[in-house]
Amino acid sequence: MPLASDTAGAERSIADEPLVIRNLTVGFGERAIQRDLNFSIRRGSIFAIMGGSGCGKSTVLKAMVGLLRPLAGQVLVNGEDYWIASDFRQTEMRRGFGVLFQSGALWSSMTVADNVALPLQMFTRLTPPEIAILVELKLSLVGLSAASRSMPSELSGGMRKRAALARALALDPGILFFDEPSAGLDPITSNRLDELILELSNGLGATVVIVSHELPSLLGICDDGIFLDAESKTAIAHGAPRALRDHNDHPTVRAFMARGQNAPRPSTAGAP
Ligand SMILES: Nc1ncnc2c1ncn2[C@@H]1O[C@H](COP(=O)(O)OP(=O)(O)OP(=O)(O)O)[C@@H](O)[C@H]1O
Numbered sequence: 224m225p226l227a228s229d230t231a232g233a234e235r236s237i238a239d240e241p242l243v244i245r246n247l248t249v250g251f252g253e254r255a256i257q258r259d260l261n262f263s264i265r266r267g268s269i270f271a272i273m274g275g276s277g278c279g280k281s282t283v284l285k286a287m288v289g290l291l292r293p294l295a296g297q298v299l300v301n302g303e304d305y306w307i308a309s310d311f312r313q314t315e316m317r318r319g320f321g322v323l324f325q326s327g328a329l330w331s332s333m334t335v336a337d338n339v340a341l342p343l344q345m346f347t348r349l350t351p352p353e354i355a356i357l358v359e360l361k362l363s364l365v366g367l368s369a370a371s372r373s374m375p376s377e378l379s380g381g382m383r384k385r386a387a388l389a390r391a392l393a394l395d396p397g398i399l400f401f402d403e404p405s406a407g408l409d410p411i412t413s414n415r416l417d418e419l420i421l422e423l424s425n426g427l428g429a430t431v432v433i434v435s436h437e438l439p440s441l442l443g444i445c446d447d448g449i450f451l452d453a454e455s456k457t458a459i460a461h462g463a464p465r466a467l468r469d470h471n472d473h474p475t476v477r478a479f480m481a482r483g484q485n486a487p488r489p490s491t492a493g494a495p
Contacts, residue, residue, distance in 0.1 A: 242263070464480075
């Protein structure tokens, strides 16, 4: 098996690391936002992209999912360099991604079920009855079977996120990307969404990449990660959020991890 990276001397294969980021610099025009990023994402892990507001987390995520061409460096998807691949190969690689952005935008004029069916209609040759079965399956995975005929405007914020998640899961992606999944949700609904992400990771074996500054989420579900710094415009720490909280001495990391340290994690009782 070819090597995807050589981290701390350990030989890891492409099968172990579906995403490898090498010397990645992202930005807009001449302006670099983050430079020289190097990290690998282990299969099945829940990987956090951390850092203060405006440090470039979403920009890095966009380069990883194929929405923003990097200024330099590589995004290796199962060993293949995404940004030099043909349009056909890029489309194929993106089919392996499930992406849930902050807005979780659903088509407002379509029912929840039709929103989830859309990627299946666009990217597969499945028949309508087959698609209906899969849509039901995806909605039941996120606990939304009862809302399949609802319009997005009839759903709560948490339900809309779950519907968008069902749509992101439609094509059975191997890698799920979340940009601030908890944005706009109350702490209990946010906690429920975290549990759902954990269940998906454990149950489906999906690799998950999360951009977030919600400490309870980061500490509760992520087992690896990277910490980006706005000032030095690069990564200043690597590791699980809990390990960074307990063992990292960089003042910026410490300040980030110390926020709300005494705040209890809410219970999920009464979750929607
Ligand atoms: N389309 C764009 N054109 C130019 N600059 C942009 C664009 N999008 C973002 N930026 C700038 O890039 C920087 C990083 O933004 P980004 O949204 O990636 O940060 P972030 O860490 O995700 O922030 P937050 O946590 O507040 O969402 C910011 O200075 C932002 O103004």
